[in-house]
Amino acid sequence: MSAVNLKIDKLSYSEYSGHQTIIDHIDLAINNTEFICIVGPSGCGKTTLLNTIAGLLNSPDAAVTFSQADIRLGYIFQEPRLMPWLTLQQNIELVLPQSNPQLVKQVLKQVGLSAYSQHYPNALSGGMLRRASIARAFVIQPQLLLLDEPFVSLDSPTAMKCRALLLDMAKQHQTTMVFVTHDVNEALYMADRIVFLSNSPSTIIHELVLNQSTQQHSGNYESPHQQALKSALFSQYPKILEGTLATG
């Protein structure tokens, strides 16, 4: 399996027959196995950008191109979006082109849900449902994984566990990741690169490259390393952070 490069070239997107521009000429190149975080205020068009990459929304020809013709794409939505009438195991099997119980079992074990494989989603907690959606995304061994604020409604310790799990699985599967959040802390914690979007109509207002390979994820936003990153960012880009944090 190989991860993919993704190129976004002058992508614009409008709603209401072109009367409301959501995304305005975004250019972005995402490299193989890169973990990129897209940060911006609520309502700026982050989800629209992801949906356009995923092909759920129509974009102009050649605005979104991949380095390969057919790619395995995973998407972890804001809500877990599991089928309520299927068991956890069936939900994960659903996205596989062919039945592979061993693989499903293995992925469920990785996310710590082996004991719940026969449970229906309504019998699982919020954190379990997030882990289930991570399992569903990784079972297809995605080359590109899109994530839309997947941990936004979780309590802090559960969200932290889910982040650690996600980083672990991304590293293991060598997947290119596009992670949308309005939380700068979360982006600093996870990303190789952060792209800051403006308010709607959104454009890229800044990019920040982080070298996560030298970072050590402590599993804590308040770690000295995380604090140092945050201070550096605040001092360098106060206006960007005001814009994103104020509405985040």
Place this chain on the structure above:
Amino acid sequence: MANGAVNPHTMPMAPLYIKLGVFTLLMALWQGLAMLLEVPDLPSVTQTLQALYYHTHEGDLINNVLITLGRVLISFTLAMLIGSIFGIAMGSKAWFNNISDSLLIILLNIPALVVIILSYIWIGLVEAAAILAVVINKVPTVAVMLREGARTTDTKLADVAKVYQLSWYRFMRAVYLPQLYPFFLAAARNGLSLIWKIVLVVELLGRSDGVGFALYSMFQFFDIAGILAYTMVFIAVVFVIELVCFKPFDLRIQRGR
């Protein structure tokens, strides 16, 4: 089935003794009232059971019930199939709904009797006319229910199917149709009760066999016990269909909801 997975939304079934208790109470009430009034227009439970025995062994009850059941089954299947296709198409395609909406309102409001009479006049007193009349009466109500179902399907789940490139068959089986199952069930339950009644009218007006025809014959002779005996069988059949077909399907679609 899930290990330990509990569905808090599943309605608990009433215990059997409660159902039997209600049934016994109703029978006792009927028997008591018949004994109190002592009029030929209200035969007692025992007289009705005697009539049931007679019509089963000496008459054509079983044959008539089977003929009517056959008509019900064919009409029900056709009405569910056609009504579901139309309803889903109307609920998911706005342009189709715009074209078909007026026709649906017209069909919903034409009296069943008019459809039956016109079918017999235009097609003749044949089996096809009887079935067609029932189907035309039932299709609009199925379509309305399935249209509402199709309108409430979750597009977010469809997005999941699109992203993960599910085949059309898998999408229908695991994502789309399960959202419509409660509407199918409501349409089927409602449909069965309505179709039973319409089939009887159709048989009464233009057939020479079936429960409707038998009831008409008994009406000619004021055989009230016979009419009630047929009604008993009628209700028993509906209970069997509910227990064998609808209840298991109902329990199945409640899973996880």
